[in-house]
Amino acid sequence: MTLLEITLLIPLLGGLLLALVGHRPIAGWINIAVGVMTFGAALAMALEVLDHGPQLSPSRMFYIDAFNVYLVVLTAFVGLTTSIFSRPYMRHEVERGRVTSRRLRLYHAMYQCFLFSMLLALSTNNLGILWIGMELATLTTVLLVSLYRTPEAIEAAWKYFILCGVGIAQALFGTVLIYFAAETKFGAGRDDTLLWTVLHESAGGMDPAVITLAFVFLLVGYGTKVGLVPLHNWLPDAHSEGPTPMSAVLSGLLLNVALYALVRVKMLVDGSLHTNLAGNLMMGFGLLSFTVAGLFLHRQHDVKRMFSYSSIEHMGLITFGFGMGGPLATFGALLHMTVHSLTKSAIFITVGHACQLAGTQRITQIRGLIRTQPAIGWGLLLGTVAIAGFPPFGVFISEFLLLMATMKTWPWLTIPLLAGFGVAFGGLFRHMQQMVFGEPPPGQKPVEANMLPVVVHLLLVLWLGLAIPGFLSRWFEQATVLITGASPL
Amino acid sequence: MEFASLSLFNQAIILFAALALFMSFIMLAQARMMPLIFTFAWQGLLLTMVSVLVAIASGHPHLHISAAITFCLKVVVIPWLLYRLSAKLNMQYDAEAITHPTLLLLGGVALVIFSYHVSQSIVHLSGLATRNTIAVSMAIELLGMLLMIARKSAVAQVIGFMSMESGIFFAAVVSTYGMPLIVELGLAFDILVASILFGVFFFHLKDSFGSLNVGQFNRLSEANQPMPSPEAAEPAPGERS
Numbered sequence: 001m002t003l004l005e006i007t008l009l010i011p012l013l014g015g016l017l018l019a020l021v022g023h024r025p026i027a028g029w030i031n032i033a034v035g036v037m038t039f040g041a042a043l044a045m046a047l048e049v050l051d052h053g054p055q056l057s058p059s060r061m062f063y064i065d066a067f068n069v070y071l072v073v074l075t076a077f078v079g080l081t082t083s084i085f086s087r088p089y090m091r092h093e094v095e096r097g098r099v100t101s102r103r104l105r106l107y108h109a110m111y112q113c114f115l116f117s118m119l120l121a122l123s124t125n126n127l128g129i130l131w132i133g134m135e136l137a138t139l140t141t142v143l144l145v146s147l148y149r150t151p152e153a154i155e156a157a158w159k160y161f162i163l164c165g166v167g168i169a170q171a172l173f174g175t176v177l178i179y180f181a182a183e184t185k186f187g188a189g190r191d192d193t194l195l196w197t198v199l200h201e202s203a204g205g206m207d208p209a210v211i212t213l214a215f216v217f218l219l220v221g222y223g224t225k226v227g228l229v230p231l232h233n234w235l236p237d238a239h240s241e242g243p244t245p246m247s248a249v250l251s252g253l254l255l256n257v258a259l260y261a262l263v264r265v266k267m268l269v270d271g272s273l274h275t276n277l278a279g280n281l282m283m284g285f286g287l288l289s290f291t292v293a294g295l296f297l298h299r300q301h302d303v304k305r306m307f308s309y310s311s312i313e314h315m316g317l318i319t320f321g322f323g324m325g326g327p328l329a330t331f332g333a334l335l336h337m338t339v340h341s342l343t344k345s346a347i348f349i350t351v352g353h354a355c356q357l358a359g360t361q362r363i364t365q366i367r368g369l370i371r372t373q374p375a376i377g378w379g380l381l382l383g384t385v386a387i388a389g390f391p392p393f394g395v396f397i398s399e400f401l402l403l404m405a406t407m408k409t410w411p412w413l414t415i416p417l418l419a420g421f422g423v424a425f426g427g428l429f430r431h432m433q434q435m436v437f438g439e440p441p442p443g444q445k446p447v448e449a450n451m452l453p454v455v456v457h458l459l460l461v462l463w464l465g466l467a468i469p470g471f472l473s474r475w476f477e478q479a480t481v482l483i484t485g486a487s488p489l
Numbered sequence: 490m491e492f493a494s495l496s497l498f499n500q501a502i503i504l505f506a507a508l509a510l511f512m513s514f515i516m517l518a519q520a521r522m523m524p525l526i527f528t529f530a531w532q533g534l535l536l537t538m539v540s541v542l543v544a545i546a547s548g549h550p551h552l553h554i555s556a557a558i559t560f561c562l563k564v565v566v567i568p569w570l571l572y573r574l575s576a577k578l579n580m581q582y583d584a585e586a587i588t589h590p591t592l593l594l595l596g597g598v599a600l601v602i603f604s605y606h607v608s609q610s611i612v613h614l615s616g617l618a619t620r621n622t623i624a625v626s627m628a629i630e631l632l633g634m635l636l637m638i639a640r641k642s643a644v645a646q647v648i649g650f651m652s653m654e655s656g657i658f659f660a661a662v663v664s665t666y667g668m669p670l671i672v673e674l675g676l677a678f679d680i681l682v683a684s685i686l687f688g689v690f691f692f693h694l695k696d697s698f699g700s701l702n703v704g705q706f707n708r709l710s711e712a713n714q715p716m717p718s719p720e721a722a723e724p725a726p727g728e729r730s
Binding site: 126128129131132135136139142143146149150151152154155156157158159161162165166169172173176177179180183191194207209210213236237240241 | 607610611627630634637643646650653654656657660661664665668669670671672675676678679682683686687689690693694696697698703706708709
C-alpha cells in the first residue's frame with residue numbers, strides 16, 4: 001500500500017469510526033488523532049515526492065506532483081489544527097444548547113469525510129474523479145452548514161446546496177466536453193482518455209473549439225466553488241451560519257481545492273489553444289471578485305460574514321494571479337494560496353472563540369475582547385493585520401509578488417489592485433478597533449479556548465513572510481515550472 | 490441530412506431525444522407537483538431508451554450498464570423518493586403559481602436555439618450517428634437550470650437539478666458513448682446521496698418555514714440587511730432544544 005492510499009484511507013476510515021463512536025466525549029479526541037495520522041502520512045508522502053519527483057500510482061488512478069502535494073499537506077495540516085480547535089468549541093456549543101450532543105456524531109463523521117473528499121479531489125489523476133471529489137465535498141458539508149437548524153442555517157444550506165449543485169453540474173458538462181475532445185483525438189474505446197497525465201501530454205492535438213467551450217463550462221462550475229463573483233452568493237451565507245470549524249475549513253481548504261481544479265484544467269486548455277483565453281477569463285473574474293468583495297466588506301454586520309467576503313477577495317486575487325500566468329505571478333499565487341489558507345483558518349478559529357465569548361456574531365455587540373480575554377483579542381488583531389497584508393507577514397510577500405508581476409505584464413491593472421487593497425484594508429479595520437479595544441459589556445466572561453492552532457498558523461505565516469524555507473521554495477518553484485513551463489528564480 | 494435516409498435506429502434515437510426535450514418544456518410549464526414528478530420520470534425513461542438504442546446501434550456493451558443506472562435512478566428511485574416525500578409532507582396536490590409562463594417558455598425556446606448555435610462548431614467533429622443530439626442534451630441541461638431559476642418550490646428546484654444531471658448524462662452517452670465506468674458509478678453515487686440529502690432538507694424546510702416555498706427566503710440577503718433582534722439571531726442558551 002502506498003503512502004498516498006494510506007493518506008486517503010485514514011480520514012475515510014476515521015469518518016466511519018466516528019460515525020460508530022457517536023457523541024461520546026472521546027469523539028473529539030479521535031477526530032484529532034485521525035487528523036494527526038492523516039497529517040503524518042501526508043508529510044511522509046510529501047518527503048517521498050520531494051526526493052523522487054512526481055509519482056503515478058500503478059493503476060494510473062492517482063498522480064502526485066509538486067503542485068498538488070503541497071496542497072495535500074496543507075489540507076491535512078489545517079484539517080488537523082481545526083480539529084484541535086473544534087473539540088472545545090463544539091463542546092461549548094453543546095453547553096450553550098445550539099446543537100444537541102447527538103448531532104456531534106454527524107458533525108465528526110462528516111468532518112473526516114469532507115477531508116477525505118478534498119484529498120481525493122487533490123490526488124486523483126482522473127478528471128471525472130476530480131469532479132466526483134468536488135461534489136462529494138459539497139454533499140458532506142451541506143448538512144454541517146445546517147447543523148444548528150435555525151431558519152437562517154437551513155436557508156444558507158439550501159442556497160449552498162442548490163448553487164454549488166448547479167455550478168458543479170456545469171463543470172461536469174465541461175468534463176464531458178473534454179472527454180469528447182479527447183475521444184475525437186484518440187478514437188473511442190480507450191478508457192484512459194480522462195486521465196490528466198494522458199490529456200496533458202497530448203493537449204496540443206485536441207480541438208480548440210471544443211476545449212474553449214469546455215473551459216467556459218468548467219470555469220463557471222469550479223468558479224462557483226471558488227466563490228468568484230457573481231457566483232459567490234452561497235459563500236458568505238454558508239460561512240456565517242455554519243459552525244465555525246466548518247467556516248475555517250471551507251475558507252482555508254475547499255476554496256483552494258476548487259481553484260486547484262480550475263488551474264489543472266487551465267493547464268490543459270493552454271496546451272490546446274496556445275492563446276491566453278483561459279488566463280484572460282480568469283483574470284477578469286478574479287479582478288471582479290477582488291473588487292466587489294472588497295466593497296462588500298464595508299457593509300457587513302456579522303463578523304463571520306465579513307471575513308468570508310475577505311476570503312472571496314483573496315480567492316479573486318489568487319485567480320487573477322494564476323490567470324496572469326508567468327512564473328512570477330504563478331509563484332505569488334501559489335504562495336498566496338498557502339498563506340491565505342493558514343491566516344484565514346486562524347482568523348476563523350479566533351472569531352469562533354470571540355463569538356462564544358460575546359454570545360453573538362454581530363459586530364456591534366462584540367466588544368472589548370482584549371480586556372476580557374487577551375489571547376483572543378490579540379489573535380484577532382494579529383490575524384487581521386496579517387490578512388490585510390501588512391509586513392512582516394507572508395500575505396504581504398505574496399501580494400507584493402503579485403503586484404510586481406502585474407506591473408511587469410499589465411501595468412495599468414496595478415491601479416485597481418492597489419485601490420482594492422486600500423478598500424479591503426478599510427473594510428477590515430473599520431470595526432476592529434471597537435471589537436478588540438472597546439469597553440467590554442458587563443458580565444462578559446472568558447471562555448475555554450485553545451489558541452495553539454492560531455499561534456502555530458500565525459507563526460508559520462510570519463515565518464513565510466520573513467524567510468521562505470528552502471524546501472518550500474523548491475516546491476513552489478517546481479509547481480511553477482509545471483504550470484507555466486518556466487522558473488521564477 | 491434527410492431524416493428518412495437515416496437508419497431506423499438513428500431515427501428512433503433522434504425521436505426519443507426530441508421527446509425528452511419536449512418533456513423538459515412540459516416540466517417548465519407544469520405547476521402541479523405530481524405531474525411534475527411523473528414528467529421527470531418519463532424523461533428519465535426516454536433517456537434510458539436512447540442509451541439502450543445507442544448501445545445496440547454502436548455495440549458498446551457498457552452503455553447497457555449506464556442505461557440501467559439511469560433507469561434505476563431517474564425512473565425509479567428519485568421519482569419514488571419525491572413522491573413519498575410529497576405524500577408525507579401532504580403536498581402532493583399543491584400547485585405553485587408560475588409567474589410569466591409565456592415568457593418562461595419563450596426563454597426555453599431561446600435556450601434551445603442557443604444550444605444548437607453553440608454546438609454548431611463542435612458537432613462536425615463527432616463521427617457518431619448521434620451527433621444531432623449533442624445540442625438536445627445541452628438544451629435539456631440548460632432548461633433544467635432555467636427550471637431551477639424560475640421556480641420557487643423546493644421540489645421543482647430538485648427536479649430541475651436532476652434534469653440537468655440527466656442532460657449531462659445524456660450528453661456523455663451521445664457524444665462519447667458514455668464516461669468510463671468508474672466515473673459513472675461515482676456519479677450515480679453522488680446523485681443518490683444528493684437525492685437523499687434533498688429529502689432530509691424537505692423536512693428541515695417544512696419545519697423551519699412551514700412550506701417548501703423557497704421564495705420566502707429573505708433572512709440572508711445583502712441588500713438592506715434586515716436587522717433581526719439579537720434574540721432572533723442568536724438563541725439564548727437553553728432556548729432551543
